[in-house]
Amino acid sequence: MLKFLRFLFAIITISFALYGMLADDFRYAPLMLLFMGGAMLVMGIEEYKKNKKGSASCLVGACLLIFYTSFDIMLGS
Structure with missing residues (x-):
């Protein structure tokens, strides 16, 4: 189930990134970050x-930073 979610999130992220690059329209960048x-x-x-707690904590920390950035951009701060 987790592999499917990771794959789904990756495909959606790549789709938003490609759209932004090809159309020069970056209004969906916060959703891509999310x-x-x-x-x-x-x-x-x-x-x-x-049981790879070191890399797991780095990934979760990066996730929190990306979520913060995404919500900050969405709220216009």
């Missing part, structure tokens, strides 16, 4: 289940 953070969170959970 889904990228979701993919990082899922990867962190997978690493935690493999």
